[in-house]
Amino acid sequence: MGKKKITTMRIDENLLKKAHDLGLNVSKICENALKDMVERIESPKVQSKHEDCPENPQNSELMGSGRFELPSQAPEA
Numbered sequence: 001m002g003k004k005k006i007t008t009m010r011i012d013e014n015l016l017k018k019a020h021d022l023g024l025n026v027s028k029i030c031e032n033a034l035k036d037m038v039e040r041i042e043s044p045k046v047q048s049k050h051e052d053c054p055e056n057p058q059n060s061e062l063m064g065s066g067r068f069e070l071p072s073q074a075p076e077a
Helices: 013-021 026-042
Strands: none
Touching: 013 026
8 A cells, every 4th residue: 555654543442452462463453444445435346235234145255355464373371
């Protein structure tokens, strides 16, 4: 994309703690989710509400884009 910029977000503190405890890269996850949403909005492809439903097993675009970062190793117990 381009140069990175520092920003501030408000996130529920318990959720943020759980994410950090799991070793998740919150910044990268937020960036990827925002990028996905911008791409979906800007996409010329029109989808009906049924196709847009995340519970639709045929919707592989939403179900497993693989763009969210998982921890590189399991957190210590």
